[in-house]
Amino acid sequence: MIGQFDFSQKGYVSGRGRSAVWRELPFDGKTIEPQFMMALETYLNWPKAVRSSKLAFMDVASATNARSFIGSFAKGFPGNHKTPVLTVANGDLGKTLLAAAVLNSFAFDYALRCRLGGLSLGWFILEESPFPSAIAKKNRTQLVISSCRLSLLHRLFAPDWLKLKALYPDLAAQEWKKWWAVTESDRLRLRTEIDAICADQYGLDPDDFDWMLHEDSTDPKGFHRVDKRLPFRERLTGLAAAAFRALKEGKWSAESAAKLSNDEFFEIIGIPELTAGPEPLIRKRTGCHVWKPEAFGKDDPRHGWTWDHCWQDAVALLGSDEAVQKYIEGDSKPANGGVDQPQPDDDGPKDLFGNRIPTDLFGSELRTKPRKKK
Numbered sequence: 001m002i003g004q005f006d007f008s009q010k011g012y013v014s015g016r017g018r019s020a021v022w023r024e025l026p027f028d029g030k031t032i033e034p035q036f037m038m039a040l041e042t043y044l045n046w047p048k049a050v051r052s053s054k055l056a057f058m059d060v061a062s063a064t065n066a067r068s069f070i071g072s073f074a075k076g077f078p079g080n081h082k083t084p085v086l087t088v089a090n091g092d093l094g095k096t097l098l099a100a101a102v103l104n105s106f107a108f109d110y111a112l113r114c115r116l117g118g119l120s121l122g123w124f125i126l127e128e129s130p131f132p133s134a135i136a137k138k139n140r141t142q143l144v145i146s147s148c149r150l151s152l153l154h155r156l157f158a159p160d161w162l163k164l165k166a167l168y169p170d171l172a173a174q175e176w177k178k179w180w181a182v183t184e185s186d187r188l189r190l191r192t193e194i195d196a197i198c199a200d201q202y203g204l205d206p207d208d209f210d211w212m213l214h215e216d217s218t219d220p221k222g223f224h225r226v227d228k229r230l231p232f233r234e235r236l237t238g239l240a241a242a243a244f245r246a247l248k249e250g251k252w253s254a255e256s257a258a259k260l261s262n263d264e265f266f267e268i269i270g271i272p273e274l275t276a277g278p279e280p281l282i283r284k285r286t287g288c289h290v291w292k293p294e295a296f297g298k299d300d301p302r303h304g305w306t307w308d309h310c311w312q313d314a315v316a317l318l319g320s321d322e323a324v325q326k327y328i329e330g331d332s333k334p335a336n337g338g339v340d341q342p343q344p345d346d347d348g349p350k351d352l353f354g355n356r357i358p359t360d361l362f363g364s365e366l367r368t369k370p371r372k373k374k
Contacts, residue, residue, distance in 0.1 A: 002056055002083060004104045005150035007072045008032050027182040028288045029302065030154050036080065043078045051076060052091040055100050056083045061121035063113040066225040073100050073151040075160065084122065093163055097147040098140060102131060105198035106223065106240055110212050113221045132201040139197050141168065142254035146190045149181040155304065158313035163328050165307070177293035177305035184287035185262045185275045188236065193257055195240035196247045206245040213237040233271060234281055242269040
C-alpha cells in the first residue's frame with residue numbers, strides 16, 4: 001500500500017477486504033509486501049504496463065479525508081486498478097519526481113478537493129486540476145531533489161539515484177544513503193519546504209495559504225485532520241504556513257535551503273524547539289530519529305551506503321556496467337543539469353503547418369483562450 005512520497009507505506013499481513021491486516025513499514029527498513037502477486041511474464045508482456053518512471057496514486061479518495069491526493073514515485077512495480085499511474089511526457093525521471101512533489105502539496109490538494117465529489121480519483125478529474133505551467137528553475141531543482149530524497153528509499157532505485165547524480169552534480173557532496181530522508185526531522189523539513197515552494201508557484205500569498213490550512217473542525221474539506229493529535233504550530237499544516245510566510249518575507253529561498261541544517265531551517269520559520277534543545281518536539285512524532293548508514297555492517301541488509309555501493313546495486317539490477325552507463329546517459333547527455341533539457345525538434349505534437357504545439361508536463365495539449373472581440 002502506497003502513501004505520500006512512500007512506495008511501500010504498509011505491508012500486507014493477512015485477511016481480505018475490510019478485515020485485511022496491514023503493518024507499518026519504517027522508512028529505514030523498507031520492504032515490499034503486497035497483498036496480491038503478478039507473474040513476471042504477465043507484467044513484462046502486458047502491452048499497457050508502464051515499466052518506466054511513473055507516479056502511482058490511490059484511486060480511493062475523498063474530499064473529506066485528511067489528504068485527497070496520495071501518490072508516490074514508482075518504477076518496475078505492477079499495480080491494479082486501485083493504484084492507477086500517471087506518466088509525464090517522455091517518461092522523464094526528473095519531471096516525474098517534480099510531479100510527485102507538486103501533486104502531493106497542500107496547494108494542489110486544496111484545488112483538487114474543490115473538484116472531487118465522489119470516492120474515486122481518476123484522470124478525468126486530475127486533468128482539470130491546476131498544475132503550474134512554468135516553475136522557476138531554482139524551485140524546480142529543489143523540488144526534484146527533495147522529492148527523490150523522500151521517495152527513493154530502496155536499493156531498487158540505485159540506477160535512478162545515479163542518473164540524478166549525473167543531472168545534479170551537487171549530490172556527489174554526500175554519500176548515497178546520506179541523502180535518504182528516513183528520519184522524522186528530515187522528512188518533516190523537506191515536506192514543509194515542498195509545500196511552501198508549491199504555494200509560491202501557485203501564486204498564493206501568506207494570508208491565502210493561512211486560510212487554506214486554518215484549523216477548523218467544522219469544515220468537512222479542511223486539513224484539520226492532518227497531525228490532529230499535535231498542536232497546530234507543530235503540525236505539517238502549521239509548519240507549511242509558517243515556512244511560506246518566511247519564504248515570502250525573504251528569510252529563506254529554494255537556493256539557500258540547500259545550505260541550511262534542519263535546526264537552522266526550523267529556527268528561521270519560528271519554531272526552533274522542533275529539533276533543537278534537550279527535548280526536541282520532533283520526538284513526539286513516531287518514526288526514525290537516528291540514521292547512521294555508515295555504521296551498518298556487511299551482514300545488515302541496509303549495508304551499502306556509498307556511491308560505489310550504489311553503482312554495484314545498479315549493475316546487479318541492469319546486468320552490466322555498460323547498461324548502467326547507458327541508462328544514466330539516456331538519449332542525450334545533460335549539458336547543464338536538471339530536468340530542463342531541450343527536446344528534439346521532431347518530438348511532441350505539431351499543428352497542420354509543422355509547428356510545435358505547446359504541451360503540459362504530462363504531454364497534454366495546452367488550450368489557449370480565444371481572444372475576446374472588442
